Amino acid sequence: MIRTVISALVIVLWCIAPFYWMIVTAFRDVGFTYDTSPWPTHVTLDNFATAFSTKLGNHLGQAMLNSLFIGATVTIVALLFGISAAYALARLEFKGKSIVAGLILAASMFPGVALITPLFQLFTNIGWMGSYQALIIPSISFVLPLTVYTLTAFLREMPWDLEEAARIDGCTRVQAFFRVIFPLAAPAVFTTAILAFISSWNEYLISSQLSSDATQPVTVAIAGFAGSQPHVEPYTAVMAAGTIVTIPLVILVLIFQRRIVAGLTAGGVKG
Numbered sequence: 001m002i003r004t005v006i007s008a009l010v011i012v013l014w015c016i017a018p019f020y021w022m023i024v025t026a027f028r029d030v031g032f033t034y035d036t037s038p039w040p041t042h043v044t045l046d047n048f049a050t051a052f053s054t055k056l057g058n059h060l061g062q063a064m065l066n067s068l069f070i071g072a073t074v075t076i077v078a079l080l081f082g083i084s085a086a087y088a089l090a091r092l093e094f095k096g097k098s099i100v101a102g103l104i105l106a107a108s109m110f111p112g113v114a115l116i117t118p119l120f121q122l123f124t125n126i127g128w129m130g131s132y133q134a135l136i137i138p139s140i141s142f143v144l145p146l147t148v149y150t151l152t153a154f155l156r157e158m159p160w161d162l163e164e165a166a167r168i169d170g171c172t173r174v175q176a177f178f179r180v181i182f183p184l185a186a187p188a189v190f191t192t193a194i195l196a197f198i199s200s201w202n203e204y205l206i207s208s209q210l211s212s213d214a215t216q217p218v219t220v221a222i223a224g225f226a227g228s229q230p231h232v233e234p235y236t237a238v239m240a241a242g243t244i245v246t247i248p249l250v251i252l253v254l255i256f257q258r259r260i261v262a263g264l265t266a267g268g269v270k271g
């Protein structure tokens with residue numbers, strides 16, 4: 001028991017330490033960036049002002065709106081297609097179902113770095129470079145396999161009797177899905193939506209090559225930050241921006257942690 005508690009504390013501290021140091025640095029005066037004190041010293045809010053300073057070329061506010069729009073669009077589209085695909089894989093019998101499931105899972109393991117060059121060439125040829133669709137479509141391809149895999153595992157464990165009872169009462173297959181299956185699958189759908197949004201929000205590799213100044217998300221915007229002092233890397237401003245971007249996600253997960261856990265575990269045990 002003691003070893004378990006100690007191990008858990010070590011893991012928690014290991015995960016929280018970088019986040020804690022980011023917050024401490026975010027509130028530290030730029031002249032004391034490399035202060036090794038583990039406690040907040042020379043506290044200031046100037047770094048947050050620098051993060052939002054358009055005069056310095058830091059468009060964090062616009063970048064956050066871009067990330068919100070991209071993430072919401074990716075999540076909605078991934079859920080629309082993911083729920084349909086997951087239902088087909090879990091509830092229907094057709095030839096090649098295992099092959100389709102394997103291809104979807106394989107797509108999630110395809111390295112993103114191998115897609116940058118062909119996507120860059122493709123979107124340049126059709127005039128999509130720097131547009132929102134150039135960022136949304138690749139993100140959907142990364143998020144969709146996660147959506148399908150998560151929802152398929154849940155729907156596969158749902159008893160068939162519920163759907164059959166609805167069909168006997170006169171519902172079509174579509175009506176049975178929306179009136180019976182979908183409400184019961186709400187925890188898994190909600191969990192998948194949160195994970196899909198976070199995955200899209202954190203994406204950097206593809207966005208760094210395909211976005212423009214007007215469409216770049218927060219991950220790209222922070223990477224190109226400029227500080228109040230020329231020729232000096234603005235670590236404190238970057239940490240302030242990282243804090244601003246991370247805290248909403250942390251709050252979101254803390255508020256809905258019960259739903260997330262319920263969705264991840266809902267289909268894991270038969271009975």
